[in-house]
Amino acid sequence: MIKYKRIAVKVGSNVLTRPDGRLDVTRVSAIVDQISVLHKAGAEIILISSGAVASGRSEIKPHKKLDAVSARQLFSAVGQAKLINRYYELFREQGIACGQILTTKENFGSRSLYLNQKNCISVMLENKVIPIVNENDTTSITELMFTDNDELSGLMATMMDVDALIILSNVDGIYNGNPSDPASHVIRQILPGQQDMDDYISDQKSTLGRGGMHTKCAIAQKVAAEGIAVMIANGKKENILLDLLKKSETTICTLFVPSEKEISSVKKWIAHSEDFAKGVVYVNAGAEEALLDESKASSLLPVGISRIEGEFEEGDIVKIIGESGRTIGVGKVQYDSASARKLVGKKGHKPFIHYDYMSLD
Numbered sequence: 001m002i003k004y005k006r007i008a009v010k011v012g013s014n015v016l017t018r019p020d021g022r023l024d025v026t027r028v029s030a031i032v033d034q035i036s037v038l039h040k041a042g043a044e045i046i047l048i049s050s051g052a053v054a055s056g057r058s059e060i061k062p063h064k065k066l067d068a069v070s071a072r073q074l075f076s077a078v079g080q081a082k083l084i085n086r087y088y089e090l091f092r093e094q095g096i097a098c099g100q101i102l103t104t105k106e107n108f109g110s111r112s113l114y115l116n117q118k119n120c121i122s123v124m125l126e127n128k129v130i131p132i133v134n135e136n137d138t139t140s141i142t143e144l145m146f147t148d149n150d151e152l153s154g155l156m157a158t159m160m161d162v163d164a165l166i167i168l169s170n171v172d173g174i175y176n177g178n179p180s181d182p183a184s185h186v187i188r189q190i191l192p193g194q195q196d197m198d199d200y201i202s203d204q205k206s207t208l209g210r211g212g213m214h215t216k217c218a219i220a221q222k223v224a225a226e227g228i229a230v231m232i233a234n235g236k237k238e239n240i241l242l243d244l245l246k247k248s249e250t251t252i253c254t255l256f257v258p259s260e261k262e263i264s265s266v267k268k269w270i271a272h273s274e275d276f277a278k279g280v281v282y283v284n285a286g287a288e289e290a291l292l293d294e295s296k297a298s299s300l301l302p303v304g305i306s307r308i309e310g311e312f313e314e315g316d317i318v319k320i321i322g323e324s325g326r327t328i329g330v331g332k333v334q335y336d337s338a339s340a341r342k343l344v345g346k347k348g349h350k351p352f353i354h355y356d357y358m359s360l361d
């Protein structure tokens, strides 16, 4: 019996490649076998798989030295084809259909693109097809790339309302010190709103990883705050996925305990939309206090605004900043910037951001 119905599984580059950089077909096969068991037991799995750049790099030797962007484009174009081909054949041997989704950060930037993408994955799941998601590294513009696939997996987990997100890396979880120091151990559980983890985590990364443990941890905390259980575990261990789900008490990982607070799906989208903010709204002290008062739900009214920056349309996302300069949150606006500027500080108008369309930090 599996505890979770819908699960997002993210597999890092290092899990899927050998020390010499080649695709580790045995590991890919082991991951596919475990996902197949879960799929056959009735779980809906969304696989977020890195490994395109790493598998392309070992496949092709460029004629001349390439700049970073060209190298990423070339290696991912070749590597993604190789990777998805492996997955396709391995899932087919299990009698399971899989499909490829290559996405970019822009696809999360507007509600319509977001819902379109959500629809695609929903229809795949309804038809028992396993979605295999990766960033489209061939067309992603450097400034608009996901920090790494951990960020992408967090967005996917929230968008698809999964019950659990499992992040498979090359370490057993988050250590309370340097993972290679025998004196440090894996932190087994992190409660909602718990401590700042930065003291434990170094900037050290695995050889092929992009974001490192800092992003993994920040994403995991954000996703858990939205009610989704998150586990960081070692994808190189035999049967790790099945053990995490069937022998959770005894399997080493870092579990981010999900918050019990109910959050609407639009609020979840807004919570992950800060990078797409088209403008900034500065609020006065009274409005800041009202917004941050957890005992009641307050919308942001024009009377609480002191200044507006940027040009935006109704329905765009803006960042909310308090008098001290601190970012309070983000929200979807009910005015365009020109109309809003005319109403700054004025009473008796509809909310600039309704509470239901606001996510506070």
Ligand SMILES: Nc1ncnc2c1ncn2[C@@H]1O[C@H](COP(=O)(O)OP(=O)(O)O)[C@@H](O)[C@H]1O
Binding pocket: 011, 012, 013, 014, 015, 168, 169, 170, 171, 173, 174, 175, 176, 177, 178, 179, 200, 201, 202, 203, 204, 205, 206, 207, 208, 209, 210, 211, 212, 213, 216
């Ligand atoms: N406190 C910590 N606990 C665990 N790993 C850590 C810690 N601090 C830094 N790391 C590094 O984070 C790496 C995993 O992140 P990353 O390189 O992004 O992997 P992936 O390819 O799986 O996304 C580990 O290999 C480890 O070197």
Ligand SMILES: N[C@@H](CCC(=O)OP(=O)(O)O)C(=O)O
Binding pocket: 011, 012, 013, 014, 049, 050, 051, 052, 053, 054, 076, 134, 135, 137, 147, 148, 149, 150, 208, 209, 210, 211, 212
């Ligand atoms: N989209 C890239 C993934 C880069 C990345 O985020 O890697 P990782 O930190 O190992 O999950 C690829 O497939 O190579």
